[in-house]
Amino acid sequence: MTGPLKILSRSMVRHSHAIAREVGARVIMVHADVIVEGGELQALVEDVNFRVILVSRKAGFHAPGGLEEMCSVVHIPDIAMTRAGQVKVATLVAAAESLIQAGDRILCLTGIDGSNAIDTMMVLDMGTEIELFTSMAADPLPKDVAPAVFERILTLASELGVEGREGRAVGTLFVVGDHERTLSQSHQLVFNPFHGYPEEERNILDPRLEETIKEFSAIDGAFVVRGDGVVLSAGRYLAPRGKLDEPLPQGLGTRHEAAATVTVTTSALAVCVSQSTGTVSIFKRGRLILDIQKPRGQGTDGL
Numbered sequence: 365m366t367g368p369l370k371i372l373s374r375s376m377v378r379h380s381h382a383i384a385r386e387v388g389a390r391v392i393m394v395h396a397d398v399i400v401e402g403g404e405l406q407a408l409v410e411d412v413n414f415r416v417i418l419v420s421r422k423a424g425f426h427a428p429g430g431l432e433e434m435c436s437v438v439h440i441p442d443i444a445m446t447r448a449g450q451v452k453v454a455t456l457v458a459a460a461e462s463l464i465q466a467g468d469r470i471l472c473l474t475g476i477d478g479s480n481a482i483d484t485m486m487v488l489d490m491g492t493e494i495e496l497f498t499s500m501a502a503d504p505l506p507k508d509v510a511p512a513v514f515e516r517i518l519t520l521a522s523e524l525g526v527e528g529r530e531g532r533a534v535g536t537l538f539v540v541g542d543h544e545r546t547l548s549q550s551h552q553l554v555f556n557p558f559h560g561y562p563e564e565e566r567n568i569l570d571p572r573l574e575e576t577i578k579e580f581s582a583i584d585g586a587f588v589v590r591g592d593g594v595v596l597s598a599g600r601y602l603a604p605r606g607k608l609d610e611p612l613p614q615g616l617g618t619r620h621e622a623a624a625t626v627t628v629t630t631s632a633l634a635v636c637v638s639q640s641t642g643t644v645s646i647f648k649r650g651r652l653i654l655d656i657q658k659p660r661g662q663g664t665d666g667l
């Protein structure tokens with residue numbers, strides 16, 4: 365279904381500004397991939413006439429010309445996710461980039477990718493619905509972790525969770541930030557394959573490292589990543605000294621336990637990919653702050 369924005373969509377978009385103001389929303393988040401044609405998107409943003417975050421899976425996507433001031437852009441991984449998963453990832457990335465904060469109310473406009481039909485409007489409260497914001501106040505990321513590094517790890521983890529590796533499910537774990545404390549509470553299970561390489565050749569932001577990381581995800585143990593993206597180690601066994609205040613949700617085993625616990629005595633974030641379910645779980649300060657479930661079928665469901 366292509367063509368101009370449907371009448372219902374148009375009317376929802378036109379009214380979204382008034383609704384956002386009435387409910388005290390600070391920003392309107394629009395799943396941009398719903399709209400096929402650039403001119404239509406520009407018209408939509410002009411109609412919304414409110415601070416907008418455009419969310420897209422497309423790598424080169426940018427705000428329509430002339431509207432860069434009103435629009436911020438958030439890129440989410442280009443993989444199949446449930447609608448809830450997409451909302452979580454988009455809000456997490458927006459928070460990592462300080463576009464939204466704890467306590468914010470966000471109006472979301474979404475629909476099915478490429479349909480030209482905005483079919484859903486929802487209001488999200490960053491603080492009650494998204495656990496991330498209740499458990500960590502204003503700062504979603506540790507201070508030493510660059511947003512781009514976190515986003516890269518999130519993408520790699522989501523891809524591994526959904527796609528696995530050569531047809532097989534893989535599980536792995538990334539610990540990012542507070543690397544000295546993380547290293548002091550862990551040891552090598554196997555020889556560290558990153559040992560001896562210059563730092564510029566092992567930065568997770570370098571696209572050339574993607575295959576290597578995915579290959580090494582088969583190694584038992586965790587990746588330890590410095591906040592600037594340098595991968596310090598793979599195959600690291602975590603032996604954290606802390607203890608969890610509350611037990612993890614049922615079904616999560618030793619990998620998730622280690623991921624959660626290492627964040628008790630460090631300020632690191634742990635991003636865990638479950639081999640059994642493909643779910644990506646993010647831990648901070650000993651708590652599961654966000655999980656992104658693997659969709660059952662294929663489909664790009666809008667936000």
Ligand SMILES: Nc1ncnc2c1ncn2[C@@H]1O[C@H](COP(=O)(O)OP(=O)(O)OP(=O)(O)O)[C@@H](O)[C@H]1O
Pocket residue numbers: 535536537583584585586600601602603615616617618619620621622637638639640641
């Ligand atoms: N302390 C640890 N540090 C690093 N890796 C660990 C640790 N404990 C377990 N793992 C890794 O997790 C793997 C799976 O363990 P387990 O099945 O108990 O975890 P899980 O949390 O249920 O995860 P999954 O959903 O992937 O199975 C182990 O084979 C090991 O590679």
